[in-house]
Amino acid sequence: MLRGAPQGSVLGPYLFSLYVHPLLDLLNSFAGVTADMYADDPSIIVKGQSREDAIPTANMVLKKLHAWSQENGLANNPSKCEAAWFTLSTHTESDYDREGKWPLVVAGCQTPVMTMGASRTTKLLGMDLDPQLTLNVAATKQCAATSQRISQLRCIAHKEAGPSPHDLRTFVIGYGASKLRYGSERIWAVATDSAKNEMQKTYATLARIVSGVPSTVDPESALLEANMPPLRVLCLRARLSIFENTRACQTDWMRRPPPEPPPRAGFRISPLPRDELYAFVDAYTKDYGISESSPREERFFRSSIPPWFAASAHRVIIGVELPMDHSITKRS
Template identity: 95%
Template structure:
């Protein structure tokens, strides 16, 4: 009842993807892909010397994107009740404010060892763990922070619960890093005022680009360090041995999600070995129970983010996912490995892997992609392509939700 009253007078920030109906983790990932692809379709001019060494030549380059993942230490336990009380004062409704204040204030904590009890201490920070209101109060607490970060030009900030991601558009590192350092400095100051502590050791960054030979995409001499709370953040770029992970999805520098698809197939293969040991044995489960187990335990790994992988991944990654899904079908149906994947899926009464991606992608388009995306093409092209429909834009590699 209290939560309904709160949501009646207050709406969570549109860039907060957690604790909201019709919002998922993959939607935040889809927004990241949209921002990166939108920046790639926005070109700028650069004058470079000719190969002959005589004069300069005008070139066109797409904008780059810098992603910074910020981690807060014990975010839910660091909420200052005094700051939250000031935010609640701006919410309309006397009864709703009174209910929320009664929920927060007047709480005490004590320790017990055996039959001995410690002194009562008032709880001046944090929200009750496991409560229904706790996540929404945290979303209300960081609402001004998201407003601040999204007010900077060329900067977009998203949150899923307490996981903050900052997207910065730039022509080069020399352009994007100073802007990001300024934003991180404002973030650090605002976090200290509100009692939130940034954990620099868990902060990561990624530099998304398509080129492998552009020297401005690298900082080999360390001229442009990315700093937050006095500590330097490593930036992943082309040739990096490790990838940056956002909401369980591995992000490669080109943002094709090929690495994510390969790792999901590897994780599914580990799960495949478990039901394979008990499949088609005299004392094993019935085919119906085995099918339910395989779909829920094995195929669930492949379904996570499948609509994004099928939108931007290469054909090799998609084929690998299809082969893994067909292996699950062969375990259920008991057909040999020589049977083609379509027949194995038919025998197992399992849908194709693309059907999950199409269903989830069409649901996203119906609920969120109401604004038509219009990209700025390469200025060197003398003709313009006709806009692609929403369904074709999803099924192709140019799926960029608005």
């Protein structure tokens, strides 16, 4: 294989991410532009006061993207590119570009920009986005997709010929609830109460399949009988996990050096002034008769590289070469 990354493997997306990492650095270098990538799906966010400000910047970024792809042997697929105009305003007249003054061009092909009131929606990693980012459309479509799987799960949920309750619960959570909960931590933050209630009703139907109770049983009892936590608890738990990961990235926890041991008694936490430190060292060397010409042992580490500095790990030398006295090993 001369180029490309193997598909269907765990290592493939990682190798591809390493290869295209300079592209993200290039796109994020522009003012008002934020770029991110999940596997081979890039997402570019351009901020602007109006379409007249945002579209020219987006076209410039897309030209840089196309040029970088050609230089590095990658091909862009304009047919899979989608664009959306998100705004806090509820007015729709200014969102449309009826005269075609501000077209969005990707690799020589014009891409339509989804605005408020459009018949189609834009998808990001399988989630439908609406112009006001309420994610109600995503919640409705995921409930509909889960309902199709519920019909399939009911076909195998037989008390005598079907699987055991434990296996059925595992299968329902893995096949049915996973479809409903995809992106639920994001949906739960901005969706309306009607969309959340629809998701909870669908989740309660999955619990009734696991427990085998009739449809007249209330959702709380069905969840308790199926030993399944409520959907709102799962969504809040997932949102907390996202918050912790985001905070860890912002505070640089992943690359922080290991914590120092607690200070001893009489340990001075605040740093010493340089003059005071030099005076202390001079007095110490004078008391013990140490001069500049005194013999010194060779340093164990040849370079002062901290253990958490991975970029210079190849320069670290562990230990020193000591001369061996072969007379000790000779037999008499």
